[in-house]
Amino acid sequence: MYTVSLIRAESYELKELRSRLEYLLEPLGGMAAIVKRGDRVLLKPNLLTGSRPTKECITRPEIVYCVAQLVQAAGGKPFLGDSPAFGSARGVCKANGYLPLCAELDLPIVEFKGQRYSTDNKNFQHLRLSKEALAADVVINLPKVKSHLQLTVTMGVKNLFGCVPGKMKAWWHMEAGKDAERFGEMIVETAKAIAPNLTIIDGIIGHEGNGPSGGEPKHLGVLGASTDVFALDRAMIDILNVDPATVPTLVAQFKQGHCSELAEIEFPYCQPADLQVSDWKLPEALMPIDFGLPRVLRSTFKNFYIRLIKEPMKTYGKD
Structure with a gap:
């Protein structure tokens, strides 16, 4: 039996948010059950883009701040990392107001670098994943609830695709994206490899419509947490009232058991039906997952340009 903690939460005000997060984690044993003294703890938010900062495209910095506080109170050493679609983690953090909160907590921001990882899946025998995620003592996954033009919805499992560094994301879109089912399977394999110790999903304000960045904010008033990322996604899709059969990552996780x-889930607080929304907007039309080679090349060049030309010192030095 899995445990998924679901509660109502209405505000990102820091004091109230920390209190709600502590309450959310109580059925899981609190942060002390996840983090031990001296643990190096990766906080993995969704840092998709530095553009549209008011459109709720990324995990709110207040969530990361409060979770980092809880990790520090448990004796852990948190650091923040991601591999954004374009640009650097630090650049996206700066554009979205993370830096003052990170500075206050002395929270490092790391740029993911790749490492070859072997799996027991015959379709994906090797993955290239973040060394920083694989080496962390604890991984705390901090996704945002969003609609998605290619995968219908992005939640906890899809957020771990951010542990695929840089231009490898575009490569996987080309290599596995010819088949939505195969692409979903690859993302599930990535989630299994990273194996987050805890997932806390930011559903206070989600992003609906033509996501992951082209939609609009949607107030949901929900926080969810679980030590099993697959169980949390299963619960969240019910809250959104979306058919799981339309979400490739859910189809893939079901096939793998x-x-x-x-x-299969125990809900110590709210049931998904208690939090369900009837008017969540999905994309107007789904796009192919396969970017095709020209877009892969454009993506690779744009990533290189932003990181090494537009942000030559700001990414790795002082702002």
């Missing part, structure tokens, strides 16, 4: 039924 990862939490397909709500009956």
Whole structure:
């Protein structure tokens, strides 16, 4: 039986948010059950882009700040990392107001670098994943609830695709994206490899419509947490009232035996039905996952240009 903690939460005000997060984690044993003294703890938010900072495209910095506080109170040493679609983690953090909160907590921001990882999946025998994520003592996954033009919805499992460094994301879109089912399977393999110790999903304000960045904010008033990322995604999709069969990551996790039924989950607080929304907007039309080679090349060049030309010192030095 999996445990998924779901609660109502209405505000990103720091004092109230920290109190709600502490309450959210109580059924899981609190942060002290996840983090031990001296642990190096990766906080993995969704840092998709530095553009559209008011459109709720990324995990709110207040979530990361409060979770980092809880990690420090448990004796852990948190650091923040991601591999944004374009640009650097630090650049996206700066554009979205993270830096003052990170500075206050002395929270390092790291840029992910790749490491070859072997799997037991015959379709994906090797993945290139973040060395920093694989080497961390604890990984805390901090996704944002969003609609997605290619995968219908992005939640906890899809957020771990951010542990695929830089231009390798575009490569996987080309290599596995010819088949949505295969692409979903690759993302599930990535989630299994990273194996987050805790996932806390930011659903206070989500991003609906033509996501992951082209939609609009949507107030949901939800926080969710679980030590099993697959169970949390299964619960969240019910809150959004979206058919799991339309979400490739959920289809793939079900095929691999990862939490397909709500009956497998214990809910110590709210049930998904208590928080369900009936008017969540999905993309107007789904796009192909396969970018094709020209877009891969454009993506690679743009990533290189932003990191090495537009942000030559700001990414790795002082702002």
